Amino acid sequence: AQSVTQLGSHVSVSEGALVLLRCNYSSSVPPYLFWYVQYPNQGLQLLLKYTSAATLVKGINGFEAEFKKSETSFHLTKPSAHMSDAAEYFCAVTPIYNTDKLIFGTGTRLQVFP
Amino acid sequence: NAGVTQTPKFRVLKTGQSMTLLCAQDMNHEYMYWYRQDPGMGLRLIHYSVGEGTTAKGEVPDGYNVSRLKKQNFLLGLESAAPSQTSVYFCASSYVGQPPGTDTQYFGPGTRLTVL
Numbered sequence: 001a002q003s004v005t006q007l008g009s010h011v012s013v014s015e016g017a018l019v020l021l022r023c024n025y026s027s028s029v030p031p032y033l034f035w036y037v038q039y040p041n042q043g044l045q046l047l048l049k050y051t052s053a054a055t056l057v058k059g060i061n062g063f064e065a066e067f068k069k070s071e072t073s074f075h076l077t078k079p080s081a082h083m084s085d086a087a088e089y090f091c092a093v094t095p096i097y098n099t100d101k102l103i104f105g106t107g108t109r110l111q112v113f114p
Numbered sequence: 115n116a117g118v119t120q121t122p123k124f125r126v127l128k129t130g131q132s133m134t135l136l137c138a139q140d141m142n143h144e145y146m147y148w149y150r151q152d153p154g155m156g157l158r159l160i161h162y163s164v165g166e167g168t169t170a171k172g173e174v175p176d177g178y179n180v181s182r183l184k185k186q187n188f189l190l191g192l193e194s195a196a197p198s199q200t201s202v203y204f205c206a207s208s209y210v211g212q213p214p215g216t217d218t219q220y221f222g223p224g225t226r227l228t229v230l
Contacts, residue, residue: 009154032215043118043204043221044157051216090156099215100145100164101172106156 002027002095004074006105014113019063019078021108023091026072032094033074034102035065039087047089050074061085086112115140118222120205126228127195135190135225137205145208146188147172147219148180150201157204163188195229202226 007022025031032051036044048059055067061084065076076089091105121136137146144165149157149172159172161180169180177199179191188207192199203225211217 036219041224043223044206044219045221046218049216049218051213094215099211099213100170101147101159101162102219103159104149104157106154 002031002093002097003103004033004091004093004105006089006091006108008108009106010109010111012111012113013081015083016080019076019081019085019110021076021089021091021110023065023074023076023105024072025074025091025093027093027096029096030067030069031096032099033065033067034092034094035059035063035074035076036090036092036104037087038090038107044090047076081110081112083112083114086110117141118205118207118220120203120222120225122225123223124226126230127192128230129196131195132191132193133195133227134192135203135205135227137188137190137207137222139186139188139205139207139220141207141209141220142185143207143220144185144210145217146182147206147208148178148188148190149204149206150174150199151204151224152201160190160203197229200227200229 034049035047092102147162148160163182166185205222206219208217208219
């Protein structure tokens with residue numbers, strides 16, 4: 001079954017440091033991929049999505065992700081972390097066998113230290 | 115626009131009790147979803163609907179029922195609550211993406227349910 005794997009359930013960085021959150025997908029056909037963010041005690045909101053138009057996708061709040069077919073990856077990055085980036089981040093994929101739904105990864109909690 | 119709203123925000127049930135969670139959206143979205151979120155497991159799809167009067171099972175449908183009688187509402191029912199259903203429940207809605215599968219889901223604020 002199609003899925004995404006997020007490496008690292010917790011990531012800690014200092015304010016101003018590079019943020020790198022990892023996501024790998026399992027599919028023989030490039031799927032549609034998403035990153036969602038969940039701030040404390042809130043629902044999820046879309047950060048960015050890959051829909052095959054461009055491999056480097058820019059999202060909100062300075063985040064971006066690069067689709068790499070050869071590595072089956074869609075890692076999320078931000079050059080300089082801010083305290084307000086502390087949240088949980090979810091990678092998700094649209095299964096090719098059913099485009100009506102999303103399959104979410106288990107999430108990565110990002111902590112940002114001053 | 116209120117977006118996606120969920121009622122109630124918190125609820126405590128005893129084992130065997132029943133309840134209904136209400137989700138409402140004012141964006142005229144076709145698709146609606148119910149997820150549960152548990153620590154370390156991400157979001158898991160319970161049921162979803164691709165239009166008024168339709169429902170379909172997700173990954174973890176057992177113990178839950180849903181109804182979509184009106185396009186803007188999606189109800190999640192627990193007929194006989196169990197402690198394993200203690201979780202945070204999220205509703206989401208989306209338009210029909212072009213191409214299909216590219217749509218953005220919009221989430222409600224969640225309902226925290228505890229079953230004793």
